[in-house]
Amino acid sequence: MKTIKDIAKLAGVSVATVSKVINGYPDIGAETRQKVMEIIVQEDYQPNAIAKSLSGKQSHSIGLFINYNPTPGLHQAFFQGVISGLEKTLGLCGYDFVLFADLRWREQGNFLQKCRTRQVDGAVFMGINKEEPGLTEVLESDLPAVFIDGDQIGKRSVCVVWNNYSGVRQAIEHFYNLGHRKIGMIKGYPNIKPTIERTEGFYQALRQFSLTCLPEWIVGDDYLEASGYQGMRQLLRLSSRPTAVFCQSDSIAVGALKAIEEAGLKCPDDLSIIGYDDLDLCKYIKPRLTTVRQDTVLMGKTAAKALIRLINNPDSEPTKSMVLPVELVVRDSCRKLYI
Amino acid sequence: MKTIKDIAKLAGVSVATVSKVINGYPDIGAETRQKVMEIIVQEDYQPNAIAKSLSGKQSHSIGLFINYNPTPGLHQAFFQGVISGLEKTLGLCGYDFVLFADLRWREQGNFLQKCRTRQVDGAVFMGINKEEPGLTEVLESDLPAVFIDGDQIGKRSVCVVWNNYSGVRQAIEHFYNLGHRKIGMIKGYPNIKPTIERTEGFYQALRQFSLTCLPEWIVGDDYLEASGYQGMRQLLRLSSRPTAVFCQSDSIAVGALKAIEEAGLKCPDDLSIIGYDDLDLCKYIKPRLTTVRQDTVLMGKTAAKALIRLINNPDSEPTKSMVLPVELVVRDSCRKLYI
DNA sequence: CCAGTTTACTAAACCGTTTTAGTAAGTGTT
DNA sequence: AACACTTACTAAAACGGTTTAGTAAACTGG
Numbered sequence: 001m002k003t004i005k006d007i008a009k010l011a012g013v014s015v016a017t018v019s020k021v022i023n024g025y026p027d028i029g030a031e032t033r034q035k036v037m038e039i040i041v042q043e044d045y046q047p048n049a050i051a052k053s054l055s056g057k058q059s060h061s062i063g064l065f066i067n068y069n070p071t072p073g074l075h076q077a078f079f080q081g082v083i084s085g086l087e088k089t090l091g092l093c094g095y096d097f098v099l100f101a102d103l104r105w106r107e108q109g110n111f112l113q114k115c116r117t118r119q120v121d122g123a124v125f126m127g128i129n130k131e132e133p134g135l136t137e138v139l140e141s142d143l144p145a146v147f148i149d150g151d152q153i154g155k156r157s158v159c160v161v162w163n164n165y166s167g168v169r170q171a172i173e174h175f176y177n178l179g180h181r182k183i184g185m186i187k188g189y190p191n192i193k194p195t196i197e198r199t200e201g202f203y204q205a206l207r208q209f210s211l212t213c214l215p216e217w218i219v220g221d222d223y224l225e226a227s228g229y230q231g232m233r234q235l236l237r238l239s240s241r242p243t244a245v246f247c248q249s250d251s252i253a254v255g256a257l258k259a260i261e262e263a264g265l266k267c268p269d270d271l272s273i274i275g276y277d278d279l280d281l282c283k284y285i286k287p288r289l290t291t292v293r294q295d296t297v298l299m300g301k302t303a304a305k306a307l308i309r310l311i312n313n314p315d316s317e318p319t320k321s322m323v324l325p326v327e328l329v330v331r332d333s334c335r336k337l338y339i
Numbered sequence: 340m341k342t343i344k345d346i347a348k349l350a351g352v353s354v355a356t357v358s359k360v361i362n363g364y365p366d367i368g369a370e371t372r373q374k375v376m377e378i379i380v381q382e383d384y385q386p387n388a389i390a391k392s393l394s395g396k397q398s399h400s401i402g403l404f405i406n407y408n409p410t411p412g413l414h415q416a417f418f419q420g421v422i423s424g425l426e427k428t429l430g431l432c433g434y435d436f437v438l439f440a441d442l443r444w445r446e447q448g449n450f451l452q453k454c455r456t457r458q459v460d461g462a463v464f465m466g467i468n469k470e471e472p473g474l475t476e477v478l479e480s481d482l483p484a485v486f487i488d489g490d491q492i493g494k495r496s497v498c499v500v501w502n503n504y505s506g507v508r509q510a511i512e513h514f515y516n517l518g519h520r521k522i523g524m525i526k527g528y529p530n531i532k533p534t535i536e537r538t539e540g541f542y543q544a545l546r547q548f549s550l551t552c553l554p555e556w557i558v559g560d561d562y563l564e565a566s567g568y569q570g571m572r573q574l575l576r577l578s579s580r581p582t583a584v585f586c587q588s589d590s591i592a593v594g595a596l597k598a599i600e601e602a603g604l605k606c607p608d609d610l611s612i613i614g615y616d617d618l619d620l621c622k623y624i625k626p627r628l629t630t631v632r633q634d635t636v637l638m639g640k641t642a643a644k645a646l647i648r649l650i651n652n653p654d655s656e657p658t659k660s661m662v663l664p665v666e667l668v669v670r671d672s673c674r675k676l677y678i
Numbered sequence: 679c680c681a682g683t684t685t686a687c688t689a690a691a692c693c694g695t696t697t698t699a700g701t702a703a704g705t706g707t708t
Numbered sequence: 709a710a711c712a713c714t715t716a717c718t719a720a721a722a723c724g725g726t727t728t729a730g731t732a733a734a735c736t737g738g
Contacts, residue, residue: 001455003724014688019726029686049456050398051724053389054693064438068423080419083438084407091440096457099403099422099438101430110385116340117388118435254623281620284593342694353718358696368716390694393723 002045011039022047053119062090062307063120064099065111067127077279078296079126082148085300086124093308095121109134112141122307124148144310146303151193153320156310160303160322164194167292168201168246169208170328171274174290175244176209179337180272184217184242186231186252198248198276217242220252228255236263243272243337250275250282250291253333257285268335278329288331299324341384350378361386392458401429401646402454402462403438416618417635418465421487424639425463432647434460448473451480461646463487483649485642490532492659495649499642499661503533506631507540507585508547509667510613513629514583515548518676519611523556523581525570525591537587537615556581559591567594575602582611582676589614589621589630592672596624607674617668627670638663 008015013032020028021036039045053059064086066079086097098118111134115123122144128135130152138145139154147159175183185202188195206213216238220231228247235241236259247253253275260267267273267287275282278293302322310318347354352371359367360375378384392398403425405418425436437457450473454462461483467474469491477484478493486498514522524541527534538557545552555577559570567586574580575598586592592614599606606612606626614621617632641661649657 005724015725016688016690016727017686020687023726025727027686032686044452046452046456048393048458048724050389050392050458051693052726054387054393054695054723055725055727056693059389060441061437068419068426077416077419080407080416087407087438087440094441096441096453097436097438098400099426099436101426102399102433102435113383113385114435117385119387119389280618281623284620285623286625344694354695355697355718355720356716359717362696364697366716371716387694390723391696393693393725394695394697395723 001048002043004045004047007036007039007043007045010043011036058121059119060094061096061098061118061120062086063111063115063118063123064097065123065125065128066099067129069127081296082126082300082303085297085302086304087300088297089301089304090308110137111135112137112143115143122146122311124303124307125150125152142314144307146307146310148299148303149193151321156318158306158310158318158320158322160299160306160324161193162294162299162326163323164197164326165201165204167276167294167326167328168198169205170326171246171276171292172202172205172209172211174274174328174330174334175246175272176211178244178272178334180242180244180334181211182217182240182242182244183211183213184219184235184245185213186220186228186235186245186247186256187218188220188223188227188248188252190221195248202246213242214240220248223249223251225251225255225258228252229259230255232256232259233263236260236265244334245271245273247273247275250277250279250289252276253289253291254281254285257287257289257333268333272334272337274328274334282329282331287333290331290333291329293327293329295324295327340387341382343384343386346375346378346382346384349382350375397460398458399433400435400437400457400459401425402450402457402459403436404450404462404464404467405438406466406468408466420635421465421639421642424636424641425643426639427636428640428643429647449476450474451476451482454482461485461650463642463646464489464491481653483646485646485649487638487642488532490660495653495657497645497649497657497659497661499638499645499663500532501633501638501665502662503536503665504540504543506615506633506665506667507537508544509665510585510615510631511541511544511548511550513613513667513669513673514585514611515550517583517611517673519581519583520550521556521579521581521583522550522552523558523574523584524552525559525567525574525584525586525595526557527559527562527566527587527591529560534587541585552581553579559587562588562590564590564594564597567591568598569594571595571598572602575599575604583673584610584612586612586614589616589618589628591615592628592630593620593624596626596628596672607672611673611676613667613673621668621670626672629670629672630668632666632668634663634666 004015004018008018018036021033098120100114109132124146126148139152139157142156145157149161150159152159172183187199219234220227247256253273256273257267260271265271275289275291278291282289282291302324306322343354343357347357357375360372437459439453448471463485465487478491478496481495484496488500489498491498511522526538558573559566586595592612595612596606599610604610614628614630617630621628621630641663645661
């Protein structure tokens with residue numbers, strides 16, 4: 001591997017001069033600059049990023065903490081899209097990622113330590129629980145950080161979230177426009193952000209459309225298929241049942257569809273269903289599932305931009321939270337109701 | 340951030356002594372060691388990985404090149420599982436990953452440069468095409484590398500692949516045991532490894548079971564749903580058609596199922612289908628799809644182990660290629676044929 | 679023509695480690 | 709008591725860059 005010394009020797013100048021040429025310092029003569037550049041190109045020289053990090057302050061790398069077994073409510077395909085979005089935007093700016101795998105951070109939650117030790121310029125957290133120990137240190141530090149779909153706010157950290165309220169409202173509005181007035185809901189795992197917000201959003205939307213809803217129309221306590229199945233069975237047993245059911249995840253909706261079929265009923269003829277997440281399978285099951293899509297790539301790109309802003313403006317007050325729009329994808333699981 | 344100097348000062352020894360304590364050198368007295376360790380714990384000191392990399396040879400990081408738009412034949416969920424497997428095994432050994440996002444490697448294909456510049460101890464390539472420029476440099480270098488589902492072989496590099504032959508054989512055997520003797524195939528995108536091997540495996544398996552197959556029973560030229568749909572329509576138009584069709588991907592199978600249904604036929608009653616990949620949706624479509632599962636997490640773990648071996652035994656002859664078993668997952672898309 | 683300024687460069691310190699070579703004190707041998 | 713050996717430590721160079729302070733040479737103005 002060629003070093004800056006080799007280049008300096010070949011160009012007949014000092015290493016300082018080479019460094020200045022590379023970093024665009026003004027106090028270098030035109031011919032010298034020219035000469036050095038030629039050698040750099042000719043030798044295919046690239047500065048050692050490690051040495052650069054140690055010497056300078058910037059490492060041009062971003063720490064990535066991913067919990068692949070997150071709190072329920074995050075689906076599988078989630079990470080892929082976000083990473084891809086992060087990569088596109090941060091890659092353009094010359095950043096690489098340090099994906100922290102070393103298990104020590106999981107056991108001890110020493111996120112900040114890991115970041116310092118690898119000297120990353122910023123960090124992205126995905127699927128990291130709010131209560132995770134070690135997170136406060138990050139929030140109190142001056143490390144630029146962004147939390148994906150989180151609600152942490154710190155000195156130099158922001159979070160990027162989806163607008164759950166809007167997602168639910170669009171779903172309810174769709175039901176409403178189709179003539180549905182009796183709307184139920186199968187909820188996900190309690191006490192976590194998506195559940196809380198989607199539930200709250202549900203009530204808000206009902207109010208907006210002046211609808212009421214019987215307490216027994218709200219069931220469910222997990223994001224999994226099984227919970228959707230159980231929830232729908234409960235609903236079907238009711239004497240006065242809703243004509244449309246909003247499911248807080250697609251998995252729930254899949255379970256619900258199973259229960260509907262098992263009861264000898266048909267979706268959307270007997271019951272309209274909307275899911276949440278827009279998993280791949282929504283297009284393939286029958287009926288094709290109407291659902292709320294969250295743009296994961298956009299999430300990644302937005303997070304990246306926020307992070308770059310935090311890194312480049314060390315003393316600006318950070319925007320605390322960025323809310324992304326979501327979109328209802330209409331397919332075949334809802335029918336028009338003629339009242 | 341605490342440095343080794345701080346610790347040395349606090350302990351009243353030289354930095355060399357602290358370094359030796361940390362790295363377990365023998366020429367340190369028991370009391371000194373004890374004292375230094377106490378201070379390290381008390382101060383929660385962790386050595387700077389960057390400085391360590393620059394000084395020593397090992398950086399305890401692994402380069403990761405991921406092409407999210409790979410040649411057709413790799414499905415979405417693929418990467419997630421492999422990364423998770425890599426993470427588990429390499430994380431245990433104290434490695435972190437450097438995920439190369441900086442677009443310069445894509446445009447110029449300078450994989451090796453990127454690795455040298457970040458001083459990674461090894462590299463993993465996923466979805467990287469065999470013809471990619473810059474790959475030869477890697478293969479000729481002494482950089483430990485492993486190619487996921489590839490067929491590159493280099494000085495210090497191995498590849499980890501799935502046994503396509505076995506996968507197809509299991510599928511055909513399943514058909515055979517159910518009584519099928521007329522078996523067709525819908526192929527994927529031509530001239531890439533999975534297609535070549537699955538096609539070859541198909542003929543091998545037919546020979547093994549002494550079956551013959553009309554040329555017009557082999558159709559298809561892409562891994563996508565649309566291709567499966569078209570392929571199946573072709574097959575259904577034949578006067579003498581197969582009773583079972585092996586699809587080289589699940590997407591193909593989904594398209595095929597659509598064509599079957601559209602023709603007023605039913606799977607598995609009129610036609611048995613087997614897919615390949617075990618996508619999530621196989622469990623949710625109707626009929627639930629019998630398919631070949633490739634264990635992505637196992638792939639990641641195996642790759643990790645191979646890489647660690649390459650790193651730790653710099654002069655051992657590397658095993659050139661590691662073949663992983665695959666497994667037929669039997670669901671509802673094949674029927675027993677009474678002859 | 680000389681003091682002051684500008685230009686274009688370099689030497690050397692520094693970043694936080696590891697590692698080699700060196701050394702002083704203690705131990706054992708004769 | 710003189711010698712070699714061992715033990716337990718340290719100074720300093722090295723890794724490959726950046727950056728500060730300094731310095732000759734060239735240029736400027738009065």
